[in-house]
Amino acid sequence: MTVKKICCIGAGYVGGPTMAVIAKQCPDIQVTVVDLNEARIAAWNDHDVNKIPVYEPGLSEVVSEARGRNLFFSTDVDQAINEADMIFISVNTPTKTYGAGKGQAADLKWIELCARQIARVSKSDKIVVEKSTLPVRTARTLKDILQHTGNGVKFQILSNPEFLAEGTAVEDLLKPDRVLIGGDQDEEGKKAIEALVNIYAQWVPRERILTTNVWSSELSKLTANAFLAQRVSSINALSELCEHTEADINEVARAIGTDSRIGPKFLKASVGFGGSCFQKDILNLVYIARSYGLTEVADYWEQVIIMNDHQKKRFANKIIKTLYNTVNGKKIAFLGWAFKKDTNDTRESAAIYVADHLLYEQAHVGVYDPKVPEQQVYTDLDYLATRSSDENSKLVQVYNDPYEACKDAHAVAILTEWDEFKHYDWQRIYDNMLKPAHIFDGRNILDKAKLENIGFKICPIGS
Numbered sequence: 215m216t217v218k219k220i221c222c223i224g225a226g227y228v229g230g231p232t233m234a235v236i237a238k239q240c241p242d243i244q245v246t247v248v249d250l251n252e253a254r255i256a257a258w259n260d261h262d263v264n265k266i267p268v269y270e271p272g273l274s275e276v277v278s279e280a281r282g283r284n285l286f287f288s289t290d291v292d293q294a295i296n297e298a299d300m301i302f303i304s305v306n307t308p309t310k311t312y313g314a315g316k317g318q319a320a321d322l323k324w325i326e327l328c329a330r331q332i333a334r335v336s337k338s339d340k341i342v343v344e345k346s347t348l349p350v351r352t353a354r355t356l357k358d359i360l361q362h363t364g365n366g367v368k369f370q371i372l373s374n375p376e377f378l379a380e381g382t383a384v385e386d387l388l389k390p391d392r393v394l395i396g397g398d399q400d401e402e403g404k405k406a407i408e409a410l411v412n413i414y415a416q417w418v419p420r421e422r423i424l425t426t427n428v429w430s431s432e433l434s435k436l437t438a439n440a441f442l443a444q445r446v447s448s449i450n451a452l453s454e455l456c457e458h459t460e461a462d463i464n465e466v467a468r469a470i471g472t473d474s475r476i477g478p479k480f481l482k483a484s485v486g487f488g489g490s491c492f493q494k495d496i497l498n499l500v501y502i503a504r505s506y507g508l509t510e511v512a513d514y515w516e517q518v519i520i521m522n523d524h525q526k527k528r529f530a531n532k533i534i535k536t537l538y539n540t541v542n543g544k545k546i547a548f549l550g551w552a553f554k555k556d557t558n559d560t561r562e563s564a565a566i567y568v569a570d571h572l573l574y575e576q577a578h579v580g581v582y583d584p585k586v587p588e589q590q591v592y593t594d595l596d597y598l599a600t601r602s603s604d605e606n607s608k609l610v611q612v613y614n615d616p617y618e619a620c621k622d623a624h625a626v627a628i629l630t631e632w633d634e635f636k637h638y639d640w641q642r643i644y645d646n647m648l649k650p651a652h653i654f655d656g657r658n659i660l661d662k663a664k665l666e667n668i669g670f671k672i673c674p675i676g677s
């Protein structure tokens with residue numbers, strides 16, 4: 215079967231970039247990305263491509279090439295579903311905040327809504343693709359809902375998890391390490407798998423397109439994130455040991471990472487991992503393991519999260535301790551609020567939790583981030599509900615200029631590894647700070663010797 219029309223439900227950080235790249239690489243396929251959020255769709259359609267809602271290097275170029283040709287953004291979900299041969303579900307699957315599994319299980323209400331809408335609207339056979347990250351065995355639920363439509367339409371369900379990382383989404387989509395497609399192993403299932411393989415094969419070498427049964431595919435996505443996050447927690451655990459032993463975590467990371475069996479990637483010690491997926495997906499894995507009664511398995515993976523929480527708190531405590539055990543009324547300048555560089559996404563960013571901890575001690579926090587809008591900083595803090603939003607706006611100020619953010623501060627904390635931070639006029643920053651002037655480098659990106667020469671007191675992670 216040749217796919218002519220694709221519909222993607224969910225125009226977020228995954229749906230938007232993924233579909234833009236499919237449309238760019240497959241000009242013969244019409245791709246329509248739909249969302250309930252009208253403002254988001256309007257932003258994707260903005261004449262000024264720099265105003266699309268997701269900041270990713272290279273994305274605006276891809277969108278301007280394909281948009282209006284074979285890439286469309288719309289709020290008419292029913293029409294797009296009805297016209298499509300293949301429907302990607304790319305909606306959010308956050309951690310549940312209520313009821314059974316609260317704080318761990320994935321909230322699948324948006325997935326179920328999509329399935330019910332597809333079932334209600336479809337008048338012809340469809341391939342439904344799970345693009346969202348889902349608990350293993352979700353395809354069973356989707357099948358159940360879709361098979362009870364009563365209108366005789368046949369559905370095939372595929373799992374095609376997304377492995378892109380924010381900040382490098384376009385590059386990851388154009389040159390993926392692998393594409394994973396899981397589906398039923400009967401004849402109809404294999405045909406559906408082949409239809410999706412043929413789309414990716416337009417630009418991805420065949421040997422990089424892996425096909426599996428649907429359960430392996432669903433579970434591999436959760437597991438891949440768990441393994442990656444585990445590496446960060448492992449190196450962060452060692453960073454604390456380094457700080458007590460005069461070992462240097464950068465040297466340790468290089469020494470262990472040159473073992474080809476270990477490899478050099480994902481060994482950067484940091485203030486802690488953030489992002490919308492690592493924590494959510496590991497908690498989900500923990501929940502699934504517990505629901506099968508696998509206590510040791512659940513505890514093992516939960517430790518990755520416990521270590522990450524510890525790392526964030528440890529960073530905040532180090533600031534407090536170094537500033538003579540009180541930050542009350544002291545200005546701490548945050549450089550970076552996003553959860554990593556080259557993205558405007560702040561979900562689960564370590565900066566939020568470090569700020570919250572310092573605010574609890576009555577610090578004043580000044581924030582500068584090159585891509586995060588002012589309101590987002592307040593929204594993130596208010597969401598924690600630790601204190602009133604009035605208090606948050608009194609204690610936190612967001613700046614458009616990094617030099618203003620650092621002016622009159624007792625300390626600068628690096629929360630995101632934006633490249634521009636390395637190239638600032640640090641002498642100018644030093645001159646305008648209170649003394650002693652401290653820098654807490656939560657990303658180990660600054661040149662320690664050079665800054666110490668200026669007069670700063672530097673506190674990196676893990677040395």
Ligand SMILES: NC(=O)C1=CN([C@@H]2O[C@H](COP(=O)(O)OP(=O)(O)OC[C@H]3O[C@@H](n4cnc5c(N)ncnc54)[C@H](O)[C@@H]3O)[C@@H](O)[C@H]2O)C=CC1
Pocket residue numbers: 223224225226227228229248249250251254291304305306307324327328345346347348376377378379380490491
């Ligand atoms: N953000 C990332 O880097 C990655 C995310 N994922 C997974 O992809 C999924 C989506 O993540 P994001 O794109 O980050 O989420 P997001 O929150 O940015 O986007 C989801 C979008 O779906 C829309 N939506 C929800 N229910 C809808 C419905 N019934 N009909 C139409 N639109 C609906 C929302 O309005 C929202 O715009 C999640 O399962 C996530 O775990 C996977 C790989 C990478």
Ligand SMILES: O=C(O)[C@H]1O[C@H](OP(=O)(O)OP(=O)(O)OC[C@H]2O[C@@H](n3ccc(=O)[nH]c3=O)[C@H](O)[C@@H]2O)[C@H](O)[C@@H](O)[C@@H]1O
Pocket residue numbers: 347376377378379380381439442446479480481482483484485486487488489490491492553554
């Ligand atoms: O499922 C997802 O959402 C995605 O989750 C991660 O991607 P992402 O969260 O966008 O970004 P990462 O590059 O993985 O970084 C996650 C966090 O770990 C931190 N990190 C990463 C690497 C490292 O060495 N040290 C470190 O502290 C980053 O700063 C960031 O806060 C995975 O890398 C993607 O493969 C996956 O598709």
